[in-house]
Amino acid sequence: DADVTQTPRNRITKTGKRIMLECSQTKGHDRMYWYRQDPGLGLRLIYYSFDVKDINKGEISDGYSVSRQAQAKFSLSLESAIPNQTALYFCATSAPFTNTQYFGPGTRLTVL
Protein backbone atom coordinates (compact mmCIF):
# COMPACT_ATOMS: atom_id res chain seq x y z
CA ASP A 1 0.00 0.00 0.00
CA ALA A 2 1.15 3.53 -0.78
CA ASP A 3 2.53 5.54 2.14
CA VAL A 4 0.89 8.79 0.97
CA THR A 5 -2.53 8.56 -0.64
CA GLN A 6 -4.65 11.26 -2.23
CA THR A 7 -8.34 11.21 -3.03
CA PRO A 8 -9.80 11.73 -5.50
CA ARG A 9 -7.17 11.11 -8.18
CA ASN A 10 -9.15 13.01 -10.78
CA ARG A 11 -11.94 15.54 -10.40
CA ILE A 12 -13.87 17.71 -12.81
CA THR A 13 -16.01 20.42 -11.31
CA LYS A 14 -17.68 23.67 -12.21
CA THR A 15 -16.87 27.26 -11.35
CA GLY A 16 -18.19 28.24 -7.93
CA LYS A 17 -18.35 24.72 -6.48
CA ARG A 18 -16.70 23.80 -3.19
CA ILE A 19 -14.09 21.09 -3.55
CA MET A 20 -12.11 19.13 -0.96
CA LEU A 21 -8.98 17.17 -1.75
CA GLU A 22 -7.85 14.70 0.86
CA CYS A 23 -4.46 13.36 1.83
CA SER A 24 -3.66 10.49 4.18
CA GLN A 25 -0.29 9.08 5.18
CA THR A 26 0.91 5.99 7.00
CA LYS A 27 4.52 7.12 7.38
CA GLY A 28 3.96 8.53 10.87
CA HIS A 29 5.31 11.90 9.80
CA ASP A 30 4.31 15.08 11.62
CA ARG A 31 4.81 17.40 8.67
CA MET A 32 2.46 17.65 5.72
CA TYR A 33 2.35 19.91 2.67
CA TRP A 34 0.10 20.82 -0.23
CA TYR A 35 1.67 21.81 -3.56
CA ARG A 36 0.23 22.83 -6.88
CA GLN A 37 1.94 21.90 -10.16
CA ASP A 38 1.34 23.81 -13.39
CA PRO A 39 3.26 23.34 -16.65
CA GLY A 40 6.25 25.66 -16.72
CA LEU A 41 5.64 26.87 -13.16
CA GLY A 42 6.98 23.94 -11.21
CA LEU A 43 5.79 23.02 -7.73
CA ARG A 44 4.38 25.87 -5.69
CA LEU A 45 3.61 25.53 -1.98
CA ILE A 46 0.02 26.26 -0.96
CA TYR A 47 -0.05 25.40 2.76
CA TYR A 48 2.00 23.36 5.18
CA SER A 49 1.55 21.97 8.66
CA PHE A 50 4.28 20.89 11.05
CA ASP A 51 1.88 19.28 13.52
CA VAL A 52 -1.84 18.98 14.15
CA LYS A 53 -2.08 22.44 15.73
CA ASP A 54 0.20 24.19 13.25
CA ILE A 55 -0.98 25.60 9.89
CA ASN A 56 1.12 27.90 7.72
CA LYS A 57 0.46 29.70 4.46
CA GLY A 58 2.71 29.00 1.55
CA GLU A 59 3.52 30.95 -1.58
CA ILE A 60 0.04 30.77 -3.15
CA SER A 61 -2.57 30.30 -0.38
CA ASP A 62 -5.22 32.74 -1.70
CA GLY A 63 -8.39 30.89 -2.66
CA TYR A 64 -7.46 27.80 -0.66
CA SER A 65 -7.94 26.61 2.91
CA VAL A 66 -6.72 23.54 4.77
CA SER A 67 -7.67 21.35 7.70
CA ARG A 68 -5.35 19.07 9.66
CA GLN A 69 -7.82 16.57 11.11
CA ALA A 70 -5.20 14.26 12.58
CA GLN A 71 -1.49 13.56 12.31
CA ALA A 72 -2.19 11.37 9.30
CA LYS A 73 -4.75 13.53 7.48
CA PHE A 74 -4.44 16.91 5.77
CA SER A 75 -7.22 18.24 3.53
CA LEU A 76 -7.17 21.07 1.00
CA SER A 77 -10.37 22.96 0.19
CA LEU A 78 -11.32 25.29 -2.60
CA GLU A 79 -14.30 27.20 -1.23
CA SER A 80 -15.42 28.51 -4.62
CA ALA A 81 -13.43 26.94 -7.43
CA ILE A 82 -12.35 29.03 -10.41
CA PRO A 83 -10.88 27.89 -13.76
CA ASN A 84 -7.34 29.09 -12.99
CA GLN A 85 -7.26 26.59 -10.13
CA THR A 86 -7.16 23.84 -12.75
CA ALA A 87 -3.90 22.06 -11.94
CA LEU A 88 -2.23 18.96 -10.54
CA TYR A 89 -2.23 18.98 -6.73
CA PHE A 90 0.28 17.06 -4.62
CA CYS A 91 0.37 16.26 -0.96
CA ALA A 92 3.73 15.54 0.67
CA THR A 93 5.01 14.53 4.10
CA SER A 94 8.28 14.67 5.96
CA ALA A 95 9.62 13.79 9.37
CA PRO A 96 10.74 16.62 11.70
CA PHE A 97 14.22 17.98 11.03
CA THR A 98 14.78 15.64 8.13
CA ASN A 99 15.21 16.72 4.56
CA THR A 100 13.26 14.29 2.41
CA GLN A 101 9.70 15.05 1.39
CA TYR A 102 7.57 12.11 0.24
CA PHE A 103 4.92 12.94 -2.32
CA GLY A 104 1.55 11.36 -2.99
CA PRO A 105 0.42 10.39 -6.51
CA GLY A 106 -1.40 13.66 -7.13
CA THR A 107 -4.95 14.82 -7.84
CA ARG A 108 -5.74 16.23 -11.25
CA LEU A 109 -8.38 18.94 -10.81
CA THR A 110 -10.22 20.55 -13.69
CA VAL A 111 -12.49 23.54 -13.07
CA LEU A 112 -14.82 24.32 -15.96
Next chain:
Amino acid sequence: QQQVKQSPQSLIVQKGGIPIINCAYENTAFDYFPWYQQFPGKGPALLIAIRPDVSEKKEGRFTISFNKSAKQFSLHIMDSQPGDSATYFCAARYSGNTPLVFGKGTRLSVIA
Protein backbone atom coordinates in the same frame (compact mmCIF):
# COMPACT_ATOMS: atom_id res chain seq x y z
CA GLN B 1 10.39 36.44 -6.72
CA GLN B 2 11.69 33.09 -7.85
CA GLN B 3 14.16 31.81 -5.29
CA VAL B 4 15.57 28.95 -7.35
CA LYS B 5 15.99 29.45 -11.09
CA GLN B 6 16.18 26.28 -13.17
CA SER B 7 17.21 25.84 -16.80
CA PRO B 8 16.56 24.62 -19.40
CA GLN B 9 12.80 24.14 -19.34
CA SER B 10 13.11 21.14 -21.64
CA LEU B 11 15.94 19.01 -22.95
CA ILE B 12 16.24 16.28 -25.55
CA VAL B 13 19.32 14.06 -25.68
CA GLN B 14 20.35 10.89 -27.44
CA LYS B 15 20.75 7.70 -25.48
CA GLY B 16 24.21 7.63 -23.93
CA GLY B 17 24.47 11.41 -23.83
CA ILE B 18 25.06 13.48 -20.70
CA PRO B 19 22.19 15.89 -20.03
CA ILE B 20 23.01 18.75 -17.69
CA ILE B 21 20.36 20.70 -15.79
CA ASN B 22 21.31 23.89 -14.02
CA CYS B 23 19.95 25.76 -11.02
CA ALA B 24 20.89 29.09 -9.50
CA TYR B 25 19.92 30.60 -6.18
CA GLU B 26 20.34 33.94 -4.44
CA ASN B 27 19.80 33.25 -0.75
CA THR B 28 23.00 32.16 0.98
CA ALA B 29 20.93 30.88 3.90
CA PHE B 30 20.01 27.81 1.84
CA ASP B 31 21.84 24.80 3.24
CA TYR B 32 20.36 21.78 1.47
CA PHE B 33 19.96 21.25 -2.28
CA PRO B 34 18.05 18.18 -3.52
CA TRP B 35 16.97 17.05 -6.93
CA TYR B 36 13.60 15.37 -7.40
CA GLN B 37 12.60 13.13 -10.30
CA GLN B 38 9.01 12.86 -11.50
CA PHE B 39 7.68 10.30 -13.96
CA PRO B 40 4.38 10.92 -15.78
CA GLY B 41 1.41 10.20 -13.56
CA LYS B 42 3.54 10.01 -10.41
CA GLY B 43 4.54 12.30 -7.62
CA PRO B 44 8.10 13.63 -7.43
CA ALA B 45 10.63 11.48 -5.57
CA LEU B 46 14.02 12.37 -4.13
CA LEU B 47 16.84 11.48 -6.52
CA ILE B 48 20.00 12.92 -4.97
CA ALA B 49 20.92 15.79 -2.66
CA ILE B 50 23.93 17.82 -1.60
CA ARG B 51 24.97 20.20 1.14
CA PRO B 52 27.12 23.27 0.44
CA ASP B 53 30.18 21.91 2.23
CA VAL B 54 30.97 19.59 -0.70
CA SER B 55 31.46 20.39 -4.38
CA GLU B 56 30.27 17.13 -5.90
CA LYS B 57 28.16 14.10 -5.04
CA LYS B 58 27.66 10.97 -7.12
CA GLU B 59 25.02 8.30 -6.84
CA GLY B 60 25.20 5.80 -9.65
CA ARG B 61 24.86 7.65 -12.94
CA PHE B 62 23.64 10.84 -11.29
CA THR B 63 26.02 13.59 -10.14
CA ILE B 64 25.39 16.93 -8.48
CA SER B 65 28.03 19.61 -8.98
CA PHE B 66 27.89 22.50 -6.53
CA ASN B 67 29.57 25.90 -6.90
CA LYS B 68 29.07 27.83 -3.69
CA SER B 69 30.79 31.02 -4.86
CA ALA B 70 28.63 31.18 -7.99
CA LYS B 71 25.51 30.07 -6.09
CA GLN B 72 24.82 27.43 -8.70
CA PHE B 73 24.32 23.68 -8.73
CA SER B 74 23.70 21.25 -11.52
CA LEU B 75 22.59 17.70 -12.19
CA HIS B 76 24.51 15.52 -14.64
CA ILE B 77 23.19 12.17 -15.87
CA MET B 78 25.91 9.92 -17.22
CA ASP B 79 25.12 7.41 -19.99
CA SER B 80 21.50 8.56 -20.12
CA GLN B 81 18.83 5.99 -20.92
CA PRO B 82 15.26 6.28 -22.24
CA GLY B 83 14.10 5.28 -18.75
CA ASP B 84 15.60 8.54 -17.44
CA SER B 85 12.97 10.49 -19.37
CA ALA B 86 11.16 12.43 -16.68
CA THR B 87 10.74 15.89 -15.22
CA TYR B 88 13.53 16.95 -12.88
CA PHE B 89 13.15 19.58 -10.18
CA CYS B 90 15.92 21.23 -8.25
CA ALA B 91 15.08 22.57 -4.81
CA ALA B 92 16.60 24.33 -1.85
CA ARG B 93 15.86 24.74 1.83
CA TYR B 94 16.78 27.35 4.37
CA SER B 95 18.69 26.16 7.37
CA GLY B 96 16.35 25.05 10.10
CA ASN B 97 12.70 24.30 9.97
CA THR B 98 11.34 25.24 6.55
CA PRO B 99 9.71 23.61 3.50
CA LEU B 100 11.58 23.07 0.26
CA VAL B 101 11.54 25.74 -2.45
CA PHE B 102 11.39 24.21 -5.93
CA GLY B 103 12.61 25.30 -9.33
CA LYS B 104 10.22 25.28 -12.28
CA GLY B 105 11.34 21.89 -13.56
CA THR B 106 13.09 20.49 -16.63
CA ARG B 107 11.39 17.99 -18.87
CA LEU B 108 14.05 15.55 -20.10
CA SER B 109 13.53 13.24 -23.05
CA VAL B 110 16.17 10.63 -23.83
CA ILE B 111 15.69 9.20 -27.29
CA ALA B 112 17.09 5.90 -28.49
